[in-house]
Amino acid sequence: MELQKGNFIRIIDANQGIIKSLCKAYYICPEDQKDAFQDIILQLWKSFETFRGESKISSWIYRISLNTVLTKIKKGKTKIAAGSIGTSELSISIAMADGDIELLNIIIQSLKDLDKAIVILYLEGYKNKEISQILNLTPTNVSTRLNRVRAELKIKFENQHYEFKQP
Amino acid sequence: MNLNNLKPAWQQFRLLNSMQPMGKEEILFIIEEAEGLSINRNRFLINFIMFAVLIICCHGG
Numbered sequence: 001m002e003l004q005k006g007n008f009i010r011i012i013d014a015n016q017g018i019i020k021s022l023c024k025a026y027y028i029c030p031e032d033q034k035d036a037f038q039d040i041i042l043q044l045w046k047s048f049e050t051f052r053g054e055s056k057i058s059s060w061i062y063r064i065s066l067n068t069v070l071t072k073i074k075k076g077k078t079k080i081a082a083g084s085i086g087t088s089e090l091s092i093s094i095a096m097a098d099g100d101i102e103l104l105n106i107i108i109q110s111l112k113d114l115d116k117a118i119v120i121l122y123l124e125g126y127k128n129k130e131i132s133q134i135l136n137l138t139p140t141n142v143s144t145r146l147n148r149v150r151a152e153l154k155i156k157f158e159n160q161h162y163e164f165k166q167p
Numbered sequence: 168m169n170l171n172n173l174k175p176a177w178q179q180f181r182l183l184n185s186m187q188p189m190g191k192e193e194i195l196f197i198i199e200e201a202e203g204l205s206i207n208r209n210r211f212l213i214n215f216i217m218f219a220v221l222i223i224c225c226h227g228g
Binding site: 005008009012013016017018020021024037038041042045100101103104105107119120122123124125146149150153 | 170173174175176177179180181182183184185188189191194195197198201
């Protein structure tokens with residue numbers, strides 16, 4: 001048991017960036033982020049016993065973390081401000097964005113919960129099929145949602161001129 | 168707007184968030200606290216069942 005705990009802590013320690021990024025993507029209030037972080041750690045620990053290493057550790061972390069956050073939001077445990085930014089407010093925010101990370105944050109905050117999960121996994125480099133497996137969706141659903149997000153962003157970016165600092 | 172343009176920013180964001188990691192003790196505390204709660208719940212359930220059986224026996228059931 002102690003050995004298992006040691007292994008678990010080592011894995012979490014090496015992948016805290018993923019978990020914290022997801023918490024920040026879904027929750028604005030630091031207290032909510034901390035609460036979500038603890039819930040994710042607990043769920044990861046509960047499923048650690050059944051993790052057989054068939055998938056990559058990062059994929060397992062993304063699967064458990066995103067499903068925990070999405071379930072938590074669905075249950076309405078905490079109110080989030082994300083996903084409520086209108087097109088006009090988003091255009092103003094994009095124009096004022098100072099740096100790629102700030103722009104990324106603005107865009108992520110403007111997305112609906114499930115679309116946000118899909119976009120995050122896409123940005124992480126996962127293919128549509130892998131995203132569908134992680135989120136228990138069909139590949140067609142993932143592809144449709146991604147195309148919709150792309151189309152929405154295209155409209156929102158139409159009159160914006162943002163130069164990415166990193167190619 | 169190409170989503171691919173945001174990929175380096177996501178990597179950077181993830182890296183930034185790994186800069187101030189939570190301590191190993193704190194992670195251990197989260198999982199051990201949950202285990203403690205679970206043990207207490209089980210103990211309560213066992214005691215409740217034993218008490219119920221005892222009450223039924225005392226009533227001559």
